[in-house]
Amino acid sequence: MSIRMEGLTKRFSNGKGIFDLTFSVKKGEVLGYLGPNGAGKSTTIRHLMGFYKPDRGKATIDGLDCMRLSAEVMKKVGYLPGEISFPDGMNGLQVLELLGGMRGMKGTARRDQLIKRFQFDVKTPIRKMSKGMKQKVGIFAAFMHDPAILILDEPTSGLDPLMQQVFVDLVLEEKERGKTVLMSSHMFEEIERTCDRVGIIKDGKLIAVEGIETMKAAQRKIIAVTFQSQEDADAVKRSGLDCIKEEGPRLHLAVQGNYDQLIAALAGREIFNMDMESQKLEDIFMHFYGTKEAAR
Numbered sequence: 001m002s003i004r005m006e007g008l009t010k011r012f013s014n015g016k017g018i019f020d021l022t023f024s025v026k027k028g029e030v031l032g033y034l035g036p037n038g039a040g041k042s043t044t045i046r047h048l049m050g051f052y053k054p055d056r057g058k059a060t061i062d063g064l065d066c067m068r069l070s071a072e073v074m075k076k077v078g079y080l081p082g083e084i085s086f087p088d089g090m091n092g093l094q095v096l097e098l099l100g101g102m103r104g105m106k107g108t109a110r111r112d113q114l115i116k117r118f119q120f121d122v123k124t125p126i127r128k129m130s131k132g133m134k135q136k137v138g139i140f141a142a143f144m145h146d147p148a149i150l151i152l153d154e155p156t157s158g159l160d161p162l163m164q165q166v167f168v169d170l171v172l173e174e175k176e177r178g179k180t181v182l183m184s185s186h187m188f189e190e191i192e193r194t195c196d197r198v199g200i201i202k203d204g205k206l207i208a209v210e211g212i213e214t215m216k217a218a219q220r221k222i223i224a225v226t227f228q229s230q231e232d233a234d235a236v237k238r239s240g241l242d243c244i245k246e247e248g249p250r251l252h253l254a255v256q257g258n259y260d261q262l263i264a265a266l267a268g269r270e271i272f273n274m275d276m277e278s279q280k281l282e283d284i285f286m287h288f289y290g291t292k293e294a295a296r
């Protein structure tokens, strides 16, 4: 059970879209699909679900054309849309029963187990649900029929950190069970914890498909150091470290892997304060693109 795209192209009338996408997700693999807002992630996913007809190229799931054989394809897939809307007059359980019925789903044990795991009160009316609660219903709908393929568009948006963890564990279990997962996300942490590879899309074009280890190696730490004196800050700035921002005696230094140079530069200086943070996903992309493009 694999997902494949070959030269998948769709140009909207405004010139935006996706262009010549070729990549695949193997059975038992979790692929993170990353890119800035408007890059084309949801458009790609909608092609996989057979909602859009490509101008050129094709998308297949388990060898079946996603457009021409969408009904067949849907049977194999669990789909979590980026924007979920449920009928307003129902509660969570009624929605799940409706969707289960449409799928001809037999048995509710798995569904009920998911509901318990995500600590969810399914009797809540949809109109009273928060974004995170609706997201949970979407997750149950995608996973409850135990599909071989999972296509998830920003699955943890709206979930609190505890529930994000529950979701990460669920995806890891599904991977273990040989499921094939394509997951779009803005959150590096969940990508890092679940994905084998990442595909990066920008302006509708695939920029890279890389192993997660390669991405991690590109992640830098930002160390913000406030010195007692401007002289010390200036001296450290001249030491050859990558200073990405300065605010008087406070320097933001980017370090990748090797801390020796940083420690040597800071030794003997009077330091007032020091904070360390991991580089943001967006920044990692930019750094990643930058080094890739520079290497060309």
Ligand SMILES: Nc1ncnc2c1ncn2[C@@H]1O[C@H](COP(=O)(O)OP(=O)(O)OP(=O)(O)O)[C@@H](O)[C@H]1O
Binding pocket: 012, 013, 014, 016, 017, 035, 036, 037, 038, 039, 040, 041, 042, 043, 044, 082
């Ligand atoms: N039906 C449509 N008609 C015209 N333009 C569209 C249509 N659907 C999407 N677009 C445009 O195509 C581009 C890609 O949109 P898409 O929703 O796929 O991005 P995305 O990567 O999922 O973004 P986000 O992270 O913000 O959800 C955007 O510029 C969007 O405005």
